[in-house]
Amino acid sequence: MSDGTADKNRSGGMAFWAVGAILLVVMPLLNILPPEDSWFHLSDFSLNRFGKFLAFGILALGLDLIWGYTGILSLGQGVFFGLGAYCMGMHLMLTIGKESVYGTEMPDFMVWNQVKELPLFWKPFYSFPVAVIGSILVPMAFALVFGFFAFRSRIKGVYFAIITQALALVAWLVFNRNDTNLGGTNGLTDFKQVIGYRLSEPSTQLVLYIITVLCLGASYLFCQWIIRSRAGRVLVAVRDSEKRVVFSGYTPANYKLFVFVVAAALAGLAGMLYAPQVGIITPAQIGVLPSLEMVIWVAVGGRASLAGAVLGAVSVNYGRSVLTNYFPELWPFILGGLFVLVVLLFPDGLIGMMRKAKSLLSRSKPDGGKPVVPAEKAAVLEGKR
Amino acid sequence: MMISLGRTVAALSLALFLFSGHSWSIAAEGAITAPPISSIEQALGQVASEDESVRSAAIRLLIEQGDVSLVPRLEEMRANASRSIRQAIKPLMDLLKNRAKLASPDSDVRRSAATDLGSSGNPSVIPWLDAARVNESNKWVRYTMEESVTLLKLASDDPSIIAAAAEKLGELGSQNGVPVLKQLVAAGAVAEATEQQKTVAMAAAAAIVRIESWGAWSNAIETLFRGISLSSILLIMSLGLAIVFGLMGVINMAHGELMMVGAYATFVTQQFFTAWFPSDMFDWYFPVALPVAFLAAAGSGFLLEATVIRFLYGRPLETMLATWGVSLVLMQAARVYFGDLTAVVAPGPLRGGMQVLVGVYLPYNRIFIIALSIICVLGIYFALFKSNLGLRVRAVTQNRNMSACLGIPTRKVDSYTFAFGSGLAGIAGWALTMVGNVDPGLGQNYIVDAFMVVVTGGVGKLAGTIVASLGIGGLNKLIEPSFGAVYGKVFILVMVILFLQWRPSGLFAMKGRNAD
Incomplete structure (x- = not known):
């Protein structure tokens, strides 16, 4: 490893702690300390919204692992996100108890649908730990089965993308049905409390926000650890030339399955944090289009860069939330344009642009000739040639 | 009798x-x-x-x-x-x-009148129906009249007439007669039923069995027909997609929206005809719309290739994302410009349908689509195997570098082929206006199925696409009646994944010395 990379890692480490401190300390303080009418005050709404974006950031980390580093385009991440969110949502639904509109122990939509008895698969979700663990394990188990069959038969590239897109479509259809007892089109909503704390209280939301930041930080470090490990190098090698990996005596399918399952776990975790903060989870969040939007987060932020993935998730969602407010008709144009522009003109996303700007600034320095692209990226270009 | x-x-x-x-x-x-x-x-x-x-x-x-x-x-x-x-x-x-x-010149009116009379329960209309039946030229109107007469006879007092009528209904395979026949069976089953009622009930029960077994057959035939019709739609859509995929390794996610372009081109042509031409020429809009739809979609495809796809050569996943972006833009543009309320009126000859057997009714628009898909396959076969461009397309598909060395302008071949594939999407859109509304989401309804067809069929061989679309369309309609459309889709996804275990690169993969 060259000195330059080590140097970059150190500055990356500093940036990580700096951003962590802002997210974890400064933002909550801005929410609590300044008076409501102060310019510095961060409203409860903004903080809550930001927490949602950070939850998406966790999902983007997983997607970056599988797409950015391993080169597998999964268009079905929304499904794993949905599984996680529904697991948590089911628990939150059950804790509503008699506060529901109909005042029964059963969730409201089951009363509408005249379901007499709670379905068996709902029962374990009375327990909070089961919901938390389930919302990570269920997507993992699902990804394990799906990925096993997909990677075993060497489905890859475009084929894998299409199959996962079909998975997203099918999952959307299934979650939309009333007879699956998952709330149909309306999804799960009207949550009241989580382990005894009222969700309508700003303090609960603040704690949820802090938990999200901590989870994001832990996920980031986890992903970084994977990438820097031996396995991480194999993943990048799979992206760059799977054939050579096979000939070197590795079994790419196992590594792919591993990263697919990890990505699913992170998506599930994101979903688990999303449900109580947003207060609703519907099939509209898990279909074909949302799953594709997740890919564009990573593309906008910068592929093969963990910070880029989080940055992309936050900035695209922030842009969406602002723009759909003012120009709802325009958003699909912008989103579609982003897809085309990023892919055509900025393949390295925001992070790539930032690096480019940095290198332009430091060109005057004698060692300004450092490669703009990271080492692994340069290897790709080498391999293509 | x-x-x-x-x-x-x-x-x-x-x-x-x-x-x-x-x-x-x-x-x-x-x-x-x-x-x-x-x-x-x-x-x-x-x-x-x-x-x-x-x-x-x-x-x-x-x-x-x-x-x-x-x-x-x-x-x-x-x-x-x-x-x-x-x-x-x-x-x-x-x-x-x-x-x-009953004397109307329109056979549908005659038929519905006969049905209404049959359900009136008034036996005094039997002579009318009998009289009308003698002069009736249409086979199915005659059938309905006979059915109605027989139904009316069930209300008779004479058990022998009733039994004969029940038997006749069984012979006719009349679904309309089942409720009454069931009543007769029920009447014969009670304890105080007379001997005559029991005889009638036996005849009625036999008739029900006969009707129901015929109903199962006619259902099977109709299901088969619906399956073939869906397969044809999938086939027309997938052909363009598969050719481009085979040639350039690119999946065009905007293919569905190119279809939408074709459908809107048809709609615009229709509006043009209603505005500028006398109403008796209205039906001509449909044939005119065919080249319009083809050219509109091919032109859009050509532009798409020249402005986006060309620059992403060798990066199929990026191409997918970029074309998906284009599809979003196209969809929203259509939504903003045309709104949601656009419908194409089928031209006269494609309205209605024909009855081939009792209880088996085939709509003309579906038959038209099946015929169109056959024509498309023949046309593509001809274009690929008999034309100069086709020869080049096949050469580039097999080995791009070698073809380039031999002087084939591969980029031009790409460009024309992409435009041609897009034009096929336009034709699919033109045909789809006959079976559904024209709306911005038109392409999305079928596109994932079409992708599955391409994946299952493999690239480089037309036969793969044909077999895969027949398989997926057929399975879809086969499962739908018993499990519903949603679980049908689940089942198909599972089947496709399992199928790929066995044939990872599709049905008719090209053989080669490839480590992949």
Whole structure:
């Protein structure tokens, strides 16, 4: 490893702690300390919204692992996100108890649908730990089965993308049905409390926000650890030339399955944090289009860069939330344009642009000739040639 | 059979004669000095009578002798009659109207009139139907008339007539007869049923079995037809997609929106015809729209290739994302420009359908799409294997570098092929206007299925696409009746994944020395 990379890692480490401190300390303080009418005050709404974006950031980390580093385009991440969110949502639904509109122990939509008895698969979700663990394990188990069959038969590239897109479509259809007892089109909503704390209280939301930041930080470090490990190098090698990996005596399918399952776990975790903060989870969040939007987060932020993935998730969602407010008709144009522009003109996303700007600034320095692209990226270009 | 029919008719006319005589005698008592008026006029006078027996006798007479010309007068009487009388006159008017409709030049009208008469439960209309049946030219109208007559005979008092009618219904495979037959079976099953009722019930039960087994057959035929029709739609869509995928390794996610372009081109052509051409030329918009749709979609595809895809050569996943972005833009553009309320009216010859067997009805638009897909396959086969461009396309598909060395302008081939594939999407859109609304989401409804077809079929061989679309379309419609459309899709996804375990690169993968 060259000195330059080590140097970059150190500055990356500093940036990580700096951003962590802002997210974890400064933002909550801005929410609590300044008076409501102060310019510095961060409203409860903004903080809550930001927490949602950070939850998406966790999902983007997983997607970056599988797409950015391993080169597998999964268009079905929304499904794993949905599984996680529904697991948590089911628990939150059950804790509503008699506060529901109909005042029964059963969730409201089951009363509408005249379901007499709670379905068996709902029962374990009375327990909070089961919901938390389930919302990570269920997507993992699902990804394990799906990925096993997909990677075993060497489905890859475009084929894998299409199959996962079909998975997203099918999952959307299934979650939309009333007879699956998952709330149909309306999804799960009207949550009241989580382990005894009222969700309508700003303090609960603040704690949820802090938990999200901590989870994001832990996920980031986890992903970084994977990438820097031996396995991480194999993943990048799979992206760059799977054939050579096979000939070197590795079994790419196992590594792919591993990263697919990890990505699913992170998506599930994101979903688990999303449900109580947003207060609703519907099939509209898990279909074909949302799953594709997740890919564009990573593309906008910068592929093969963990910070880029989080940055992309936050900035695209922030842009969406602002723009759909003012120009709802325009958003699909912008989103579609982003897809085309990023892919055509900025393949390295925001992070790539930032690096480019940095290198332009430091060109005057004698060692300004450092490669703009990271080492692994340069290897790709080498391999293509 | 004929004898019993004759007997019924005779009995009925006798009864009617007696009734009419009866009413005549009542009228005669009151109006000796009045000038003689026809029995119809008299019955018309009595229809509004408060006395129920008088009224029903008058109605019977009017059914026997009246015709549609009485309807306006009856209408007038209804307007200022009491509720019970209005209720009594209404069926009479319906019967008379339907009788007139039996002579309509439109076979559908004749048929629905026969059906209505059959469900009226009034045996006195049997002679009308019998008379009309003799002169009827359309086979299926004749069938309906016979069915109606038989249904009406079930209301007879004579058990032998009923049993014969039940048997006849079984022979006809009449679904309309099942409820009545079930009643007969139920009547024969109770403890105090007479011997005759039991005989009738046995005949009815046998008829039900026969009808239901025929119903299963006709259902199977219709399911098969729907499957083939869906397969044809998938096939037309997937052909363009598969050719481009085979050639350039690119999946065009905007393919569905190119279809949408074709559909909107058809819509615009239709609007143009309604605005500028006389209405008797309206039907011509449809053939005119074919080249319009093809060119509009091919042009859009050409632009898409030149501005986006060209720069992403060798990066299939990025191409997918970029074309998806284009599809979002196109969809939203259509939504903003056209709105959601656009429909194409099918041209005259494609409306309606034809009946091939009892209970088996094939709509013309579906038949048209099946035929179109066959024509498309033949056309593509010709273009790929007999034309100069086709030769080059196949060469580049097999080995791009070698073809380039031999002087084939590979980029030009890409560009033309992409435009051609997009044009095929336009044709698919043109055809889809016949089976559904034109809306911005048009492409999205089928596109994932079309991708699955391409994945399952493999690249480089037309046969793969054809077999895969037949398989996926057929499975879809086969599963739908028993498990519903959603679980059908789940099942198909599972099947495709399992299939890829066995054949990872599709049905007819090209053989080569490739480590992948």
